[in-house]
């Protein structure tokens with residue numbers, strides 16, 4: 147794996163718009179440094195351009211193009227609400243690329259995403275150059291408004307689940323995973339989403355003896371491995387989600403911590 | 404005009420500048436290799452180190468609060484042996500004094516740690532008697548002069564290195580604690596450690612932090628830290644390392660004026676990983692503008 151030197155850039159916002167009715171925004175930033183080699187699964191620490199927010203916010207790199215990176219985020223609290231007000235053309239400080247990315251070595255990848263966990267899977271799908279399938283789940287059809295168009299031409303097959311059955315299969319992604327795994331010959335599963343979903347997917351893939359990588363979320367201050375806000379216990383000892391992760395082998399992590 | 408100099412000496416340690424990093428906020432220095440310029444740092448103060456490895460507190464460990472943050476890391480660290488055998492040889496190359504922040508659960512442990520760290524790679528030890536997170540007593544040493552003094556004496560007896568005492572702000576009379584530290588033989592005083600605080604989630608009716616309470620740091624604590632540095636300056640003649648909410652050169656200058664001989668930068672490293680370099684440049688610029696050449700020209704010059 148290539149380890150990048152970290153950069154700290156005063157990025158310029160090229161595009162910033164609401165792409166999902168459920169308060170999901172897309173932020174396209176020129177960071178004036180080549181972003182093409184950033185790995186899918188890596189993230190940045192973004193400083194909310196508003197003097198009042200102290201800590202940076204971790205956001206996954208959803209796409210790259212030349213010196214530009216795309217971030218996709220949902221309004222959660224104070225930080226993302228202030229971020230949503232940042233105007234096109236304004237500056238935003240970006241620290242990155244942080245963490246390790248997904249391991250690409252496999253022949254038949256299946257990506258599994260839930261909610262905003264779908265965002266980093268976009269770059270991953272592009273890295274697989276159309277060879278990956280995706281299983282994505284949201285609460286209802288309305289929340290599929292942003293991922294559907296984004297993934298349209300970058301994956302082979304798309305499986306959709308909604309909690310209420312308003313689109314695709316009814317229920318959670320994990321409920322439908324065993325059947326999808328049985329009917330296809332995937333050799334690796336990549337999952338990003340709510341913890342309970344990753345935990346269930348990890349269990350199912352283990353049962354099917356299929357390799358699986360998960361992308362974890364922890365509260366972060368530094369993003370560089372210094373503050374130890376984000377450490378977890380793993381089968382290989384203590385690890386920092388920001389530096390040793392956020393991507394981990396599913397068999398390495400204990401989900402119940 | 405002669406050249407501006409930020410070089411200084413603190414408790415016998417020669418430093419390239421009076422800018423240090425605060426324990427627990429700069430890892431072991433390595434994490435900041437891409438951003439820091441170690442030749443502009445006076446010293447790297449590494450993460451709180453204990454005899455045995457510690458995995459720290461469970462659950463959420465940080466919470467952002469207005470102009471600050473709470474943390475309850477709980478002194479996670481690989482233990483003193485790993486520091487000595489694996490980490491210190493790696494970070495020698497920075498050519499920057501390394502100060503090890505140590506924490507014990509008994510007086511004897513402080514002595515043992517000080518003794519083990521009496522090695523070439525270490526410039527000094529800093530006694531953390533104020534970390535509010537560790538249930539095994541940490542807090543007791545720092546809020547009561549007698550036990551703090553026995554910790555200082557235990558460390559002094561066991562090392563040839565300078566012993567820095569890091570004062571807890573969670574006390575009624577900081578000047579009294581500083582005097583006690585001086586009497587016990589400390590070589591320098593660091594202040595402040597974090598202020599005890601908490602945050603509550605009104606939806607779940609639960610504390611935000613896994614440990615319920617945590618230590619407050621960042622801009623919110625700066626006025627308190629500044630006041631304490633000033634009070635301690637009036638009370639003792641020991642060198643002072645001032646810290647608490649320093650986010651830029653201007654903040655650092657306030658600490659120097661209040662009487663700090665050096666400053667340490669903590670939380671700001673998380674926000675701007677290259678902040679220590681910016682503060683260095685800012686100090687040089689400030690001295691130039693004031694037609695001063697030496698950082699010592701502003702130390703303790705508050706006119707009050």
Ligand SMILES: Cc1cc2nc3c(=O)[nH]c(=O)nc-3n(C[C@H](O)[C@H](O)[C@H](O)COP(=O)(O)OP(=O)(O)OC[C@H]3O[C@@H](n4cnc5c(N)ncnc54)[C@H](O)[C@@H]3O)c2cc1C
Nearest residue numbers: 204205206218219220222223224225226262265363364365
């Ligand atoms: C590696 C990583 C990648 C992420 N990628 C994305 C992404 O691509 N898109 C997206 O929408 N979200 C992503 N998140 C979650 C995102 O960081 C939070 O939603 C965001 O920080 C919320 O900030 P806030 O101020 O709006 O919320 P608040 O709740 O007000 O934030 C308070 C504090 O908690 C932290 N926090 C809150 N929720 C989370 C969370 N889920 N994970 C980590 N810290 C949190 C904040 O950073 C802040 O320090 C990612 C998190 C991590 C760790």
Ligand SMILES: Cc1cc2nc3c(=O)[nH]c(=O)nc-3n(C[C@H](O)[C@H](O)[C@H](O)COP(=O)(O)O)c2cc1C
Nearest residue numbers: 425426427451474531595596620621647648669670
């Ligand atoms: C995440 C974090 C971890 C810390 N760990 C330690 C520690 O191990 N030992 C210690 O003496 N102080 C520790 N501190 C306190 C800092 O060294 C410093 O005294 C305090 O944060 C005030 O400075 P600041 O406002 O610039 O951060 C820690 C602070 C933070 C934010």
Ligand code: FES
Nearest residue numbers: 369371373374388
């Ligand atoms: S966020 Fe600081 S160590 Fe991971």
